[in-house]
Amino acid sequence: MSEVKNRPLHVETKQDVTILFAGDSGDGMQLTGTQFSETTAILGNDLNTFPNYPAEIRAPAGTLAGVSGFQVQFGSKEIFTPGDKIDVLVAMNAAALKANLKLLKEGKIIIANVDGFDAKNLQLANCKTNPLEDGSLVKYHVYAIEIGKLTRMALEGTGLGTKEIDRSKNMFVLGLLFWLYNRPMDYAIKNIQEKFKKKPEIAEANLKALQAGYNYGEATEVFTTRYEVKKAQLPAGTYRHIMGNQATAYALIAASKKSGLPLFLGSYPITPASDILHELSKHKNFGVKTFQAEDEIAAMCAAIGAAYGGCLAVTSTSGPGMDLKEEAIGLAASLELPVVIIDVQRGGPSTGLPTKTEQSDLLMAMFGRHGESPIPIIAANSPADCFNATFEAARLAVEFMTPVICLTDGYIANGAEPWRFPTASELPDFKVKFAAPRNPNDAPFLPYKRNENGAREWAIPGTKGLEHRVGGLEKQHETGNISYDGENHELMTKLRAEKVEKIANAIPLQTIDNGSSKGKLLVLGWGSTYGSIKTAVRDLRDEGYDVSHTHLTYLNPFPKNLGELIYNFDKVLIPELNAGQLSRLIRDKFLVPVEQFNKVQGMPFTVSELKEKIIATLNQKEK
Amino acid sequence: MSALDLQGNGKKLDLPVLTAKDFASEQEVRWCPGCGDYSILKQVQAVLPELGVPRENIVFVSGIGCSSRFPYYMETFGIHSIHGRATAIATGLKAARPDLDVWIVGGDGDLLSIGGNHTLHLLRRNLNVNVLLFNNEIYGLTKGQYSPTSPVGFVAKSTPYGALDYPINPLALAVGAGGTFIARAMDRDVKHLREMLKRAHAHKGTSFLEIYQNCVIFNDGAFEDFTEKDVKAENDLFLEHGKPLIFGKNNDKGIKLFGLKPIVVDLTLPNVSKDDLWIHDENDRTKASILTRFFDEPGSEHYMPRPFGVFYVEERFCYENAMLDQLNLAKQKGDGDLDALLRGKETWVVS
Numbered sequence: 010m011s012e013v014k015n016r017p018l019h020v021e022t023k024q025d026v027t028i029l030f031a032g033d034s035g036d037g038m039q040l041t042g043t044q045f046s047e048t049t050a051i052l053g054n055d056l057n058t059f060p061n062y063p064a065e066i067r068a069p070a071g072t073l074a075g076v077s078g079f080q081v082q083f084g085s086k087e088i089f090t091p092g093d094k095i096d097v098l099v100a101m102n103a104a105a106l107k108a109n110l111k112l113l114k115e116g117k118i119i120i121a122n123v124d125g126f127d128a129k130n131l132q133l134a135n136c137k138t139n140p141l142e143d144g145s146l147v148k149y150h151v152y153a154i155e156i157g158k159l160t161r162m163a164l165e166g167t168g169l170g171t172k173e174i175d176r177s178k179n180m181f182v183l184g185l186l187f188w189l190y191n192r193p194m195d196y197a198i199k200n201i202q203e204k205f206k207k208k209p210e211i212a213e214a215n216l217k218a219l220q221a222g223y224n225y226g227e228a229t230e231v232f233t234t235r236y237e238v239k240k241a242q243l244p245a246g247t248y249r250h251i252m253g254n255q256a257t258a259y260a261l262i263a264a265s266k267k268s269g270l271p272l273f274l275g276s277y278p279i280t281p282a283s284d285i286l287h288e289l290s291k292h293k294n295f296g297v298k299t300f301q302a303e304d305e306i307a308a309m310c311a312a313i314g315a316a317y318g319g320c321l322a323v324t325s326t327s328g329p330g331m332d333l334k335e336e337a338i339g340l341a342a343s344l345e346l347p348v349v350i351i352d353v354q355r356g357g358p359s360t361g362l363p364t365k366t367e368q369s370d371l372l373m374a375m376f377g378r379h380g381e382s383p384i385p386i387i388a389a390n391s392p393a394d395c396f397n398a399t400f401e402a403a404r405l406a407v408e409f410m411t412p413v414i415c416l417t418d419g420y421i422a423n424g425a426e427p428w429r430f431p432t433a434s435e436l437p438d439f440k441v442k443f444a445a446p447r448n449p450n451d452a453p454f455l456p457y458k459r460n461e462n463g464a465r466e467w468a469i470p471g472t473k474g475l476e477h478r479v480g481g482l483e484k485q486h487e488t489g490n491i492s493y494d495g496e497n498h499e500l501m502t503k504l505r506a507e508k509v510e511k512i513a514n515a516i517p518l519q520t521i522d523n524g525s526s527k528g529k530l531l532v533l534g535w536g537s538t539y540g541s542i543k544t545a546v547r548d549l550r551d552e553g554y555d556v557s558h559t560h561l562t563y564l565n566p567f568p569k570n571l572g573e574l575i576y577n578f579d580k581v582l583i584p585e586l587n588a589g590q591l592s593r594l595i596r597d598k599f600l601v602p603v604e605q606f607n608k609v610q611g612m613p614f615t616v617s618e619l620k621e622k623i624i625a626t627l628n629q630k631e632k
Numbered sequence: 633m634s635a636l637d638l639q640g641n642g643k644k645l646d647l648p649v650l651t652a653k654d655f656a657s658e659q660e661v662r663w664c665p666g667c668g669d670y671s672i673l674k675q676v677q678a679v680l681p682e683l684g685v686p687r688e689n690i691v692f693v694s695g696i697g698c699s700s701r702f703p704y705y706m707e708t709f710g711i712h713s714i715h716g717r718a719t720a721i722a723t724g725l726k727a728a729r730p731d732l733d734v735w736i737v738g739g740d741g742d743l744l745s746i747g748g749n750h751t752l753h754l755l756r757r758n759l760n761v762n763v764l765l766f767n768n769e770i771y772g773l774t775k776g777q778y779s780p781t782s783p784v785g786f787v788a789k790s791t792p793y794g795a796l797d798y799p800i801n802p803l804a805l806a807v808g809a810g811g812t813f814i815a816r817a818m819d820r821d822v823k824h825l826r827e828m829l830k831r832a833h834a835h836k837g838t839s840f841l842e843i844y845q846n847c848v849i850f851n852d853g854a855f856e857d858f859t860e861k862d863v864k865a866e867n868d869l870f871l872e873h874g875k876p877l878i879f880g881k882n883n884d885k886g887i888k889l890f891g892l893k894p895i896v897v898d899l900t901l902p903n904v905s906k907d908d909l910w911i912h913d914e915n916d917r918t919k920a921s922i923l924t925r926f927f928d929e930p931g932s933e934h935y936m937p938r939p940f941g942v943f944y945v946e947e948r949f950c951y952e953n954a955m956l957d958q959l960n961l962a963k964q965k966g967d968g969d970l971d972a973l974l975r976g977k978e979t980w981v982v983s
């Protein structure tokens with residue numbers, strides 16, 4: 010390594026940067042990306058991440074199918090998406106380069122691990138020639154670095170085997186990127202030490218590789234520019250870094266505290282929802298009971314049992330699991346018991362795209378059960394918003410004695426962003442009152458008598474004088490006795506529906522997120538498309554377009570003023586990661602023509618495709 | 633009243649003296665006249681007052697089927713749920729509320745066919761609940777299709793040419809699944825049934841009690857070989873812990889074990905002694921396993937009398953208690969602090 014002091018180093022300030030760490034599934038790119046993002050968040054940049062990995066745990070090494078990526082956009086302005094196009098592509102092998110080159114902006118940076126471009130890797134990636142040498146990358150700034158070799162050199166003498174040493178090369182990359190973007194390493198160092206507490210030799214190897222990467226940037230003349238991204242002007246407050254599924258789990262614990270109800274989760278492992286089960290099973294000191302059931306059905310049924318017993322009962326799953334749970338969800342609707350059902354949506358139908366995102370369970374949440382079985386639906390719009398949506402789902406469930414479906418999806422569940430977390434005291438209480446014990450001389454207990462919300466009382470076993478039977482058969486109004494009477498069935502059907510409708514009185518009115526409240530075009534979104542729509546509309550408004558954005562959290566019932574809000578615009582555009590599910594609901598409910606924009610590629614919308622669609626919609630001639 | 637501070641304070645409860653009548657709800661019982669379910673309901677109502685559990689702490693959970701109407705007739709808490717899922721619902725309930733006395737009632741279709749999977753997992757988890765399997769070898773509520781316990785060749789509405797499915801042996805299945813209390817009774821022998829109900833309740837763990845129940849309408853007489861006075865003694869083997877396996881009208885037949893092979897011996901023969909017989913040991917899983925294989929139809933080649941009573945008992949930890957232990961252990965390090973959780977390890981301030 011050459012000693013270079015005072016070399017001419019150019020520092021360039023950037024407003025936002027998008028980096029994609031790409032490599033083989035076994036290359037540790039998710040960890041590298043996460044570490045980079047956490048440090049970046051702590052530094053005060055706003056950011057948004059997008060882990061994108063194959064469904065196979067160990068897809069064939071070196072192949073295009075095995076490429077795993079972690080994309081992060083960070084900046085000194087507010088960031089709502091992981092970025093459409095990237096500024097830096099870290100490619101640990103030929104396949105990673107080939108799979109992602111189309112995302113790289115012209116003139117931007119490729120950091121390639123030369124060792125991943127040998128004959129074997131080129132063959133596995135179906136490259137006839139070596140892109141690092143054949144001149145095909147002239148439009149980019151290529152830094153071809155022998156990352157594997159340099160890591161081995163740095164770790165010589167540690168006594169570790171080649172396999173362990175090679176596993177540390179992702180840390181070399183991390184160190185280099187830290188240097189390039191001027192980030193301190195102390196947080197990552199602390200994390201690595203903690204992660205490998207039980208294996209100090211591995212921790213040391215990782216730290217050495219990290220330092221070697223940093224030094225490489227510092228000491229060699231390869232890089233002539235270093236970048237700076239100033240702190241973002243976020244709303245004042247204390248922030249932390251959070252992932253969507255983690256936020257969901259925290260919200261459930263918070264709801265348990267705030268309701269005074271013990272938390273019970275019944276769940277069956279499924280991608281991409283399992284992290285909710287993992288996270289909650291750690292927090293037993295909050296009295297959280299987690300039950301890994303034998304199947305999805307049992308998970309939901311166990312939650313029903315726990316709800317009947319007086320717990321804040323939850324089940325978490327993804328699409329295929331929802332299919333299986335629906336019968337039991339119908340039972341919960343009929344028993345009128347509170348259960349929070351978290352559906353982390355993924356590409357369907359059937360097994361579909363387990364690790365890719367989609368918003369295609371909305372109509373299933375709405376209509377997926379036999380019979381008239383309306384259920385409230387809430388959707389989260391960002392990783393941090395998973396907290397708000399889940400907490401709200403819990404509140405509505407117990408206040409209205411009903412199952413509530415909370416929709417998130419793979420994109421926000423695994424994505425991360427800075428979160429201005431609330432304090433415990435800022436969160437609203439929603440204390441629950443169970444039905445009171447009764448004496449033999451009191452009037453008979455009426456399990457299906459309703460309050461002003463239309464909700465029945467929560468009468469838990471163990472309460473004297475409340476012995477009663479409930480079931481999936483139709484119940485007589487108020488008494489809850491079995492009833493096959495047609496008129497009573499119609500009344501009960503109506504009462505159950507009215508109860509759900511009354512939730513509209515307990516939720517906030519819909520507001521315009523950005524733009525004027527009257528105008529040419531309203532972009533109406535829901536769920537995880539928030540970031541992309543927000544960014545597209547912000548950019549277009551800056552460019553002078555007459556477009557507004559509103560985003561739905563409550564999908565059933567809709568906020569009371571939604572119709573009015575929509576009628577104030579000439580046109581409505583609904584972008585969704587499905588074939589047009591909210592579009593159907595809006596058309597049906599408000600009888601307005603809706604312009605659809607749909608995508609089902611397992612990926613979120615890019616800002617540019619949204620902008621194009623919005624402009625096209627604005628320019629459309631009236632039919 | 634909070635949900636979780638119920639009893640458990642070691643104090644003796646001042647219980648009013650209850651009778652069977654106090655456990656009968658006001659609902660009119662709607663089984664077919666003569667159905668075996670009546671007898672079982674009556675015995676359960678008779679036994680409950682003796683158990684000393686307050687009525688409000690008892691929950692009956694059922695699935696779908698004739699027998700699953702059971703909770704409606706009990707003046708306790710009850711859930712009549714969906715087909716096959718009573719076990720799963722009861723699991724959640726008991727895990728959430730270990731203080732409750734939970735009973736699961738279901739038929740052979742409910743617990744062994746559509747809900748078979750949950751039954752397996754309930755048994756291995758060993759929650760302290762009681763399962764009453766009303767086995768009538770038929771689908772009654774849907775008007776007479778063969779069930780998972782119907783014999784091969786069984787002619788029913790859906791099998792005009794005879795059933796092809798080899799029947800499930802419920803108790804062998806329960807042993808295989810790691811059940812800790814396995815017993816059999818019948819609707820017609822009410823004294824024995826009451827005793828079995830009490831034993832099932834006394835066991836700490838999942839008690840699996842199969843009850844032969846006659847469906848007069850669609851499968852009348854399915855168990856007559858075991859329930860009718862004239863043949864009963866020859867076909868039934870009543871198990872008692874520590875006692876030799878003896879049956880027959882004059883208690884003149886015994887069962888001996890040759891290695892793992894049971895054989896019937898004639899006690900009237902000169903060199904056959906009671907002392908050589910198989911002594912029933914409820915805690916021996918291998919022998920219990922052999923007993924569950926006494927499953928052939930009377931008259932068949934390897935016929936052995938059908939055992940009734942407690943086959944197997946094992947003391948093993950209950951899932952809900954172990955779950956609670958983990959929670960308490962975690963809490964020893966301090967109750968969860970919501971602010972600390974939300975704040976996490978690393979934060980930064982934007983001003």
Ligand code: SF4
Pocket residue numbers: 662663664666667668669698699768772773846847848849850
């Ligand atoms: S159909 Fe059979 S099992 Fe059902 S109630 Fe009638 S007799 Fe009993």
